[in-house]
Amino acid sequence: MLVTTVALAAITFAYRAAASLLPRIPDPLVRRAQGLAPALLAALVVSELAGREAAADGGKVAAVAVAITLAAVRAPVWGCVAAGAVVAAGLRAAGVG
Amino acid sequence: MTTQPSTVTIRTALVGAVPISAPVFVFGISFGVLASAADVTGWQAALMCLTVFAGSSQFAALSILAAGGSPAAAVFSGALLNLRYLATGAAVRPVLRGGRLRRSLEAQLVVDESFAVAVAASDEGEPPNRVALLVTGVALYVAWVAGSVTGSAVGPVLGDPVDLGLDAAFPALFVALLWTLLRRRSDWVMAAAGGVVALVVAPFTPPGVPLAAAAVAGLVLAGRTGGDDDRGAASTAGDGLPDGGT
Numbered sequence: 001m002l003v004t005t006v007a008l009a010a011i012t013f014a015y016r017a018a019a020s021l022l023p024r025i026p027d028p029l030v031r032r033a034q035g036l037a038p039a040l041l042a043a044l045v046v047s048e049l050a051g052r053e054a055a056a057d058g059g060k061v062a063a064v065a066v067a068i069t070l071a072a073v074r075a076p077v078w079g080c081v082a083a084g085a086v087v088a089a090g091l092r093a094a095g096v097g
Numbered sequence: 098m099t100t101q102p103s104t105v106t107i108r109t110a111l112v113g114a115v116p117i118s119a120p121v122f123v124f125g126i127s128f129g130v131l132a133s134a135a136d137v138t139g140w141q142a143a144l145m146c147l148t149v150f151a152g153s154s155q156f157a158a159l160s161i162l163a164a165g166g167s168p169a170a171a172v173f174s175g176a177l178l179n180l181r182y183l184a185t186g187a188a189v190r191p192v193l194r195g196g197r198l199r200r201s202l203e204a205q206l207v208v209d210e211s212f213a214v215a216v217a218a219s220d221e222g223e224p225p226n227r228v229a230l231l232v233t234g235v236a237l238y239v240a241w242v243a244g245s246v247t248g249s250a251v252g253p254v255l256g257d258p259v260d261l262g263l264d265a266a267f268p269a270l271f272v273a274l275l276w277t278l279l280r281r282r283s284d285w286v287m288a289a290a291g292g293v294v295a296l297v298v299a300p301f302t303p304p305g306v307p308l309a310a311a312a313v314a315g316l317v318l319a320g321r322t323g324g325d326d327d328r329g330a331a332s333t334a335g336d337g338l339p340d341g342g343t
Contacts, residue, residue: 001141004158004168008175009148015182017201019190033180036315038284039291040178041275043311044157046295048268051164051304063265064272071276078123084269088262 058096059088105218110232113218117210117233118240124152125244126251127266131156133252134263135163139245146245150208150238153274154178160267161304170305177312185212192227206234290314 049060063084070080125146132142137159145155154175161171185207192215193200211234215225255261279285291311299307 001137001145001162001168004162004171004175005141005145005148007168007172008154008158008179009145011172011176012149012151012154012179012182013201013205015179016186016204016207018183019187020193020200020204021197029183032316032319034184035283035287035319036177036180036312038275038278038288039294039311039315039318040157040174040308041153041271041278042288042292043295043308044160044174044271045268045275046292047299047304047307048160048271050296051299051307052302059262060265060268063262063269067269067273068276071273076120077270077273077277078120078127080273081127081266081270084273085262085266088265088269089260090262092260092262 059091062091063088105226105228107228107232110214110218110229111236113214113229114233114236117214118236121210121237122240122244122247125241126248127244127270128152128155128159129245129248129250130252130255131163131248131258131263131266132159132245133249134258135159137162137249139249142245142249143242146242149175150205150241151175151179151182152241153271156267156270157308163264164304166304170303174305174308177308182207185209188212189215189225189230191224192230194227203231206231206238208234208237210237287315287318290318 045064049064066087067080067084070083071077075083128146129139129142132145133139145158149155157178158171158175161174162168186204189204189207189212190200193203195203207230211230212225214233215227215230218226218229255263258264275288279288291314294310294314295307298310302310
């Protein structure tokens, strides 16, 4: 965790500081970096559900479904997460998830 | 918001930062709770919040480590997710002051929300508002770290993470964040491409690799479609800390 933190912190610091430290950052690079985010997050969702180490179960799938539904009606992100966790917990308590 | 830039005082900015700080605080709590469920100590979680200050990358890294992935995979994933700070860092450069060191440090207060607020507080065509940026940035920074500390303290008391559905919190979080990003058709296409590529790769590879594959797919796709749609540096609320309370 510590190694991860230090390395990620250094990289993120560099990203934020780059424009202040370097003469110029090419625009196309910058804009392309912006556009990647949806692809990355979709991959994270898939990794959680279908990854080699992941145990895809009803609870996780239900959590995702609940989260999407709430996000679609503009619930705040933390609300979607909490609802997802609650639903997963409920299913597991009922012996289903 | 049509606040005249010259009248954004520190006090005005602080008042405006409160409704955004609250959900960030709660989000920080969830980070602390999930971290504790992954056997990460309160100090470690707080340190990450203090030094990285970027929600989605922290959750991604945490999820990879929790799944048994390597630190390299966790760092790489976080680094991909935080690429947008190259863009926002460039966008705020005009309003940063001082020499290179000071500007680099001021730039660390850029997060999606502080950037969005700063842009909203400035006029069309003007650079983001400096006071709004720095004040909101500080407020969110405090809220994020405080939330993490709180979550780490509360987490162990809550009981078995799986029973609580906390492991399901990760995919729920990522999909909720993804939803906030899907504005243009190109965003949907990117998400679909990343998802499909990840789906093909995920069952056979270690944590972090699907993300890298999706990044490559995304870059190739962006190259093909001529890349730069109007999702420029002024776009608001990316996939970092959550939207202000909406």
